[in-house]
Amino acid sequence: MKILGTLAYLISTFLFYEIGNVFNISWLMLHTTSYYPNGSISQVSESVLPFLLSLPIYSLTVKKLKTRGI
Numbered sequence: 001m002k003i004l005g006t007l008a009y010l011i012s013t014f015l016f017y018e019i020g021n022v023f024n025i026s027w028l029m030l031h032t033t034s035y036y037p038n039g040s041i042s043q044v045s046e047s048v049l050p051f052l053l054s055l056p057i058y059s060l061t062v063k064k065l066k067t068r069g070i
Contacts, residue, residue, distance in 0.1 A: 004065055009058040016050030 020028025027047050034042045 002062065005058050005062040008061040009054050012054040012057045013050045016053055020047070020050070 016028055017030050019025065020030070026032045027049050029047060031046055036042050
């Protein structure tokens with residue numbers, strides 16, 4: 001049961017990161033780099049928001065699996 005919940009969590013996290021990369025949404029991207037006009041790096045950020053957005057999916061999956069008895 002926990003294995004299926006964890007698998008749903010990992011897949012949803014991966015999908016959130018891919019949506020961020022495809023649609024260029026910086027707060028959903030795994031790795032974002034900003035540059036100054038002269039070419040030097042101003043900041044490098046990695047978002048943890050997809051991990052947080054996937055937590056309800058994990059809890060709903062585990063809850064649904066418990067009610068079905070799987």
